[in-house]
Amino acid sequence: MPLTELNLAAYSRIVILTGAGISVASGIRPFRGPNGVWNEISADQLNAEAGQNNPGFIWQTLGAMRKVVASAAPNAAHQALADLEQNLTPSQQFTLITQNIDGLHQRAGSQNVVELHGSLLETRCSNSACDAPVFADQATHADQMPQCSVCHAHQLPNVVLFEEPIPLDASWQSKKALRDCDLFLAIGTSGTVQPAASFVRSADYVGAHTILINLEAPSEPNPYFHEVIVGAAEEILPTLLK
Ligand SMILES: [Zn+2]
Numbered sequence: 644m645p646l647t648e649l650n651l652a653a654y655s656r657i658v659i660l661t662g663a664g665i666s667v668a669s670g671i672r673p674f675r676g677p678n679g680v681w682n683e684i685s686a687d688q689l690n691a692e693a694g695q696n697n698p699g700f701i702w703q704t705l706g707a708m709r710k711v712v713a714s715a716a717p718n719a720a721h722q723a724l725a726d727l728e729q730n731l732t733p734s735q736q737f738t739l740i741t742q743n744i745d746g747l748h749q750r751a752g753s754q755n756v757v758e759l760h761g762s763l764l765e766t767r768c769s770n771s772a773c774d775a776p777v778f779a780d781q782a783t784h785a786d787q788m789p790q791c792s793v794c795h796a797h798q799l800p801n802v803v804l805f806e807e808p809i810p811l812d813a814s815w816q817s818k819k820a821l822r823d824c825d826l827f828l829a830i831g832t833s834g835t836v837q838p839a840a841s842f843v844r845s846a847d848y849v850g851a852h853t854i855l856i857n858l859e860a861p862s863e864p865n866p867y868f869h870e871v872i873v874g875a876a877e878e879i880l881p882t883l884l885k
Contacts, residue, residue: 646872648885651727654826654852655734659724660842661741661748664831664858668718668877671711671745690805698769698797699788705800706783708744709763713781717751720830723880725752738820740813740842742832744802757816759809759838765801770794777801809838821845827853831876834861834868843867856880 651657663673673679687693688700717725728737729752740757741748746764748756761767766780768791775793780800782789789798803809817838821827827846832839834855846853847867855861855868856879872879 646879646882649826649854649883651731651826651884656736656820656824657727657731657738657826658820658824658828658842658846658851659737659739660827660829660832660839661724661739661743662830662832662839663743665720665876666715666718666743666745666747666831667858668720668875669715669745669747671715671743671747686805691807694769694799694804694807698799701799701804702784702788702797705763705802709781709783709800712745712747712763715745715747717747718877720876720880721747721751721753723884724748727884728753728755736820738816738824740817740820742838744800757813757820759803759813759817761800761802761810763800763802766798767801768794768796769799770796817842818845821849823849824851825849827851828856829854829868830856830880831858833857833859834865835863840865856883 667673684704694701724739731737738755738757739748739753740759742759744760744763746762764779764781765777767777768775773791773794775791791798821842824846829839829843843853844867853868854870856872856876858875860871860873
């Protein structure tokens with residue numbers, strides 16, 4: 644079936660969830676899959692405990708990713724979502740929830756972005772009891788880790804590590820958007836792992852139309868997705884969201 648554009652005017656509360664698949668065409672490696680980062684790094688090297696015990700490893704690993712992200716550019720999929728938001732009428736609401744930490748949505752021009760897993764382009768203190776503010780930062784500090792000016796603990800890129808909870812604010816904003824959405828698109832994610840799996844259930848529950856757009860079809864059918872479009876997001880979205 645040829646791809647036709649969505650009738651966007653029919654929807655007033657649009658929620659998008661994006662995963663790693665949307666950034667692959669920008670040269671950002673996914674975490675999972677054959678070329679995934681997790682083939683080289685185990686989750687327990689990047690969990691909350693490692694953040695306390697071996698922050699140097701995390702700083703170096705994520706610092707290397709910062710370099711990649713700094714030289715990457717948003718692709719046609721990021722752009723299509725930014726254009727969609729820009730062209731909505733004042734009565735239409737739009738929330739873009741992303742699992743990605745690369746900041747490419749904002750660089751494409753998206754405004755209302757909820758970052759579930761934080762951002763590589765910010766730095767925070769590793770001491771959870773410290774209230775030093777998170778700040779924008781792209782430095783890689785290859786040889787030395789920066790220290791917090793308030794408590795002198797190590798600093799880390801502001802990314803949610805394994806076993807760390809989703810930031811409360813991001814979690815709340817996602818739930819708030821999902822609870823009355825009428826269109827939900829999950830893009831570049833398998834749709835079977837969290838949070839995509841529970842997000843689509845919420846969206847279906849409130850009567851939204853739900854679409855999965857991913858390079859691979861889900862391994863098992865997911866009845867909560869009413870439509871599945873298999874293909875590259877950067878090829879599909881410019882047509883679908885025209
Ligand atoms: Zn601190």
